[in-house]
Amino acid sequence: MSVTAPQGFDAAGIAAGIKRSxxxxxxVIVNRGPLQAGAAVFTSNRAKANPILWSxxxxxxGTVAAIVLNSGGANCFTGPExxxxxHRTAEAAASALGIxxxxxxxxxxxxxxxxxxxxxxxxxxxxxxxxxxxxxxAGADAARAIMTTDTKPKTVEVVVDGWRIGGMAKGAGxxxxxxxxxxxxLTTDAVVDSAGLRAALRRATRATFDRLDxxxxxxxxxxxTLLASGASGVAPDPETFVEALTTACRDLALQLQGDxxxxxxxxxxxxxxxxxxxxxxxxxxxxxxxxxxxxxxxxNDPNWGRVLAAIGTTSAPFDPYLVDVTMNGVRVCHAGRxxxxxxxxxxxxxxxxxxxxxxxxxxxxxxxxxxLTHDYVHENSAYSS
Amino acid sequence: MSVTAPQGFDAAGIAAGIKRSxxxxxxVIVNRGPLQAGAAVFTSNRAKANPILWSxxxxxxGTVAAIVLNSGGANCFTGPExxxxxHRTAEAAASALGIxxxxxxxxxxxxxxxxxxxxxxxxxxxxxxxxxxxxxxAGADAARAIMTTDTKPKTVEVVVDGWRIGGMAKGAGxxxxxxxxxxxxLTTDAVVDSAGLRAALRRATRATFDRLDxxxxxxxxxxxTLLASGASGVAPDPETFVEALTTACRDLALQLQGDxxxxxxxxxxxxxxxxxxxxxxxxxxxxxxxxxxxxxxxxNDPNWGRVLAAIGTTSAPFDPYLVDVTMNGVRVCHAGRxxxxxxxxxxxxxxxxxxxxxxxxxxxxxxxxxxLTHDYVHENSAYSS
Numbered sequence: 001m002s003v004t005a006p007q008g009f010d011a012a013g014i015a016a017g018i019k020r021s022x023x024x025x026x027x028v029i030v031n032r033g034p035l036q037a038g039a040a041v042f043t044s045n046r047a048k049a050n051p052i053l054w055s056x057x058x059x060x061x062g063t064v065a066a067i068v069l070n071s072g073g074a075n076c077f078t079g080p081e082x083x084x085x086x087h088r089t090a091e092a093a094a095s096a097l098g099i100x101x102x103x104x105x106x107x108x109x110x111x112x113x114x115x116x117x118x119x120x121x122x123x124x125x126x127x128x129x130x131x132x133x134x135x136x137x138a139g140a141d142a143a144r145a146i147m148t149t150d151t152k153p154k155t156v157e158v159v160v161d162g163w164r165i166g167g168m169a170k171g172a173g174x175x176x177x178x179x180x181x182x183x184x185x186l187t188t189d190a191v192v193d194s195a196g197l198r199a200a201l202r203r204a205t206r207a208t209f210d211r212l213d214x215x216x217x218x219x220x221x222x223x224x225t226l227l228a229s230g231a232s233g234v235a236p237d238p239e240t241f242v243e244a245l246t247t248a249c250r251d252l253a254l255q256l257q258g259d260x261x262x263x264x265x266x267x268x269x270x271x272x273x274x275x276x277x278x279x280x281x282x283x284x285x286x287x288x289x290x291x292x293x294x295x296x297x298x299x300n301d302p303n304w305g306r307v308l309a310a311i312g313t314t315s316a317p318f319d320p321y322l323v324d325v326t327m328n329g330v331r332v333c334h335a336g337r338x339x340x341x342x343x344x345x346x347x348x349x350x351x352x353x354x355x356x357x358x359x360x361x362x363x364x365x366x367x368x369x370x371x372l373t374h375d376y377v378h379e380n381s382a383y384s385s
Numbered sequence: 386m387s388v389t390a391p392q393g394f395d396a397a398g399i400a401a402g403i404k405r406s407x408x409x410x411x412x413v414i415v416n417r418g419p420l421q422a423g424a425a426v427f428t429s430n431r432a433k434a435n436p437i438l439w440s441x442x443x444x445x446x447g448t449v450a451a452i453v454l455n456s457g458g459a460n461c462f463t464g465p466e467x468x469x470x471x472h473r474t475a476e477a478a479a480s481a482l483g484i485x486x487x488x489x490x491x492x493x494x495x496x497x498x499x500x501x502x503x504x505x506x507x508x509x510x511x512x513x514x515x516x517x518x519x520x521x522x523a524g525a526d527a528a529r530a531i532m533t534t535d536t537k538p539k540t541v542e543v544v545v546d547g548w549r550i551g552g553m554a555k556g557a558g559x560x561x562x563x564x565x566x567x568x569x570x571l572t573t574d575a576v577v578d579s580a581g582l583r584a585a586l587r588r589a590t591r592a593t594f595d596r597l598d599x600x601x602x603x604x605x606x607x608x609x610t611l612l613a614s615g616a617s618g619v620a621p622d623p624e625t626f627v628e629a630l631t632t633a634c635r636d637l638a639l640q641l642q643g644d645x646x647x648x649x650x651x652x653x654x655x656x657x658x659x660x661x662x663x664x665x666x667x668x669x670x671x672x673x674x675x676x677x678x679x680x681x682x683x684x685n686d687p688n689w690g691r692v693l694a695a696i697g698t699t700s701a702p703f704d705p706y707l708v709d710v711t712m713n714g715v716r717v718c719h720a721g722r723x724x725x726x727x728x729x730x731x732x733x734x735x736x737x738x739x740x741x742x743x744x745x746x747x748x749x750x751x752x753x754x755x756x757l758t759h760d761y762v763h764e765n766s767a768y769s770s
Contacts, residue, residue: 112690305497
């Protein structure tokens with residue numbers, strides 16, 4: 001499991017002293033090659049954290065030798081000093097690993113607006129570099145070191161003929177589109193160049209992380225990184241690679257949904273019968289972001305009127321008097337009016353299905369979200385205190 | 386106060402038996418003239434309730450003789466039967482008052498997806514018609530009869546030289562743009578024709594109800610209606626009329642904000658230094674809809690990072706490293722980095738001020754919203770049960 005599952009990757013996760021709790025807070029992952037190809041997708045938030053600004057430049061040439069990730073501070077809105085801390089982190093890794101700082105990605109997660117201590121990070125990187133290993137325990141430590149309010153680490157492994165994809169993710173709040181706010185590192189020992197990685201990552205994230213919208217809030221620090229070592233010597237068919245990568249991304253996305261802050265329901269909103277896939281996504285997202293709908297699901301209330309009210313705010317073509325809504329298998333709304341009784345819907349399970357049939361076309365899409373709960377409000381009102 | 390403050394209007398508010406609780410649930414307001422001019426703005430939700438579909442047609446010719454409003458059911462997504470109930474309501478009022486059904490507006494509020502009982506409504510309208518009066522008590526009853534989860538009635542009176550504007554409003558949840566979800570009736574004895582009413586209402590709502598965004602959810606039943614009797618004999622200057630109307634609308638909007646479901650903070654988000662007013666509104670709305678920001682305010686946490694993260698999701702021109710954020714008088718962020726300590730901000734008062742200075746231009750706008758609280762989640766998860 002985790003990022004050390006494929007050949008060619010070493011990892012470490014340590015307690016560098018960034019978190020006051022003494023928990024693991026710094027991860028380093030090194031690509032031992034022979035390939036050192038990398039690609040990444042970043043938050044579409046225009047307010048970008050310093051590590052995003054750094055990593056966007058590093059990944060441009062397609063060569064990535066290592067990635068450093070810290071929890072305990074986002075290093076966002078910390079000015080030029082904050083950028084220097086990111087730069088110093090990359091330099092520390094470069095010096096410890098005998099590589100170029102220009103090939104070191106940096107990711108940070110935690111509270112916005114607090115300065116990270118550059119010396120603590122530098123010492124942490126040096127210490128982590130001494131503990132790098134390619135075994136399962138090292139990958140597990142790395143996955144733990146990037147956790148913030150996550151209650152458990154998220155890892156994945158996909159095995160195909162002769163090559164693998166491994167991965168880890170963090171993200172329990174601010175899961176939103178453009179991509180779901182989080183840090184993800186995926187590794188593979190398949191032989192794929194950076195252009196191939198980039199194309200595959202775009203396609204895989206579009207259908208997975210981009211459709212996860214836990215609370216509608218978009219982070220300043222999102223980054224999904226894909227690294228290839230080529231150590232298996234196998235160059236997979238591009239379609240096969242995209243499929244395996246999509247499988248890995250979907251698995252991690254659903255783990256993120258299942259651990260979303262304070263949530264009591266994992267809601268899959270499937271929109272069918274849209275004119276275009278973009279319409280289906282817009283409709284699904286509008287429902288996923290409707291606080292009244294989300295609070296109703298928390299209360300096990302199949303309030304389908306709120307579903308239709310949310311659809312009505314979109315620009316997707318539809319006729320309100322053709323829409324069907326099915327919740328956990330019970331069609332509560334048919335042709336825009338009441339169908340089977342609300343009481344027949346059992347919303348007590350955590351897994352919740354909402355199917356909206358627009359009867360406007362042939363396209364469909366599924367958006368994953370969570371309910372709006374007392375615990376969500378509590379966790380997010382107490383985060384920085 | 387209320388809709389009977391201007392001359393020429395009679396009102397009644399009764400318990401028709403729509404609400405199981407036996408509370409007041411039906412209001413009738415009649416315009417005795419000599420003018421019977423009317424204008425209205427409606428929800429921009431494309432999923433419109435039956436009374437909206439009806440009222441949109443009625444108001445087109447600019448003549449409105451009466452309006453019937455009920456709480457206890459939204460009559461939305463109730464199919465052709467639901468439309469018949471609305472029609473029957475208007476016919477009942479027409480018959481009781483000796484006017485045309487085509488001059489009777491209808492508004493409904495309450496749960497979506499439940500059929501209203503046409504007979505109960507018809508009897509209620511006849512009973513209310515027998516109790517119409519032009520005094521303050523009648524106006525107060527009408528304001529009470531439209532309440533749903535409101536904890537108190539909302540009324541307003543503005544007195545200008547020789548003429549008045551009166552008004553009532555309901556709306557405690559689903560306050561959102563396009564307009565803040567609610568029912569509002571404004572009356573005036575000024576001499577203004579329907580074209581003048583329409584133009585003035587558009588301008589007044591744009592700067593008031595349209596800037597109220599309590600929870601980002603847009604209703605299917607919103608309607609703001611303005612009726613003129615001309616009974617004062619005074620034809621005011623159009624600008625004076627718009628100003629007085631805007632004053633009345635702002636007063637009611639702030640009453641709605643102050644009674645928003647479960648809220649513990651009334652937040653005014655003032656965006657300054659935007660390139661255009663539309664940009665300022667977009668930025669303010671994005672902050673107002675950010676659940677993480679709203680939960681932080683509930684927790685009295687001046688988490689300005691969430692303000693900047695929300696700005697970053699807009700298309701408004703701005704440089705993250707020029708932005709200042711001031712919360713309750715304390716500038717916590719200057720030029721995109723930490724300024725005065727968070728601890729200096731006192732967020733315990735209900736009235737909360739957030740000022741965002743973009744330093745991108747000269748335009749500004751204020752958006753009013755509320756925090757995201759345990760009580761909001763509770764009230765909205767229990768609404769239909």
